[in-house]
Amino acid sequence: MRYNDLTVVLPTLNEEANIGSLIEDLEDTYKGIRILVVDDGSTDGTRKVVEEMRKMYPSVSLLDRRNAALGRGLTASVIDGIRRCRTDYVLVMDADFQHPYKHIGEMYRKIKGKFDIAIAVRRRVEHWPMHRRIVSKLMIFFGYFVLFASGKELCNDIFSGYFCVRKMKFLETYGMNRKRFVPKGYKVLFDFLKCTRRNSLRIAEVPYTFTSRRHGTSKVSLSQGLHLIRSFFS
C-alpha cells in the first residue's frame, strides 16, 4: 500500500532526541507518505535534525513558525500545518512517540473509506501520576458536558492529539469558526468538535495505549489547563 495522499503533521518544541528516529520509522513503514514538521522556535537542534533528514527523504518538509502570524502554540501549529499540506488527508500526532505510529495504517484505511475523521482514542494511559489522572478526568468530564449540552459532536477521546482528518473538512470548519479555536491551547480536536453539529461527522475510532515519551521532557504546564478552560467557553 502507498500513502501518497497523506501528510503527517508533527508539531515540535525541543524534540531533537525524538524527531529523527520518528521520521525514519514513518518513512520505513509508510511508503509515499509526506511529513511536515511544524516547529515553534525550538532552542535545541530540532530544526537542524529535520534539515538533515530532508537530505535523505525529499518528502519531509519543515514549517518554521518563529514569525508566524497566529503566534506560538500547539493548536496554532497544527492549524498552520494543516493549511500548508497539499494532500487530501492529514494525520496529526505528537513527535515524542507517545502516539504509537503503528496505528497510522488503520486510521488511513478508515479515512479512505467512509469516514471524515479517524480518532485514536486512549484505552489505557501508562505512567501518569495520580494527580494528572484526576485533573485529566475532571477536564474530560467538563469538556464532554460542554459538547453534550451544546449538541456538538462527541467521541470517546475528545482531547486526543492523534487523529487523521480530511483536510478540507477541517479547514472549512476552522474557516467558519476562527475565533473559537484557542491558538495557544493543546486541544485542537476539542476546538474542532465544538464547532461541529452532532451527527454531522462520520467518525471512526482506533483504540491505543498512551505510553511515556521516549526522550526529552513534557511541555505541559498550568497554562495549558487555563487555555483549555478558555476553550470550553469560546
Ligand SMILES: Nc1nc2c(ncn2[C@@H]2O[C@H](COP(=O)(O)OP(=O)(O)OP(=O)(O)O)[C@@H](O)[C@H]2O)c(=O)[nH]1
Ligand atoms: N509547534 C509546537 N509544538 C509543541 C508545542 N508544545 C508542545 N509541542 C509538541 O507537541 C507534542 C505534545 O507535547 P507534549 O509536551 O509531549 O505534551 P503531552 O503529550 O500532551 O504531555 P505529556 O504526556 O506530558 O508528554 C510534542 O511533539 C511537542 O514537541 C508548541 O507550543 N508548539
Ligand SMILES: [Mg+2]
Ligand atoms: Mg507528549
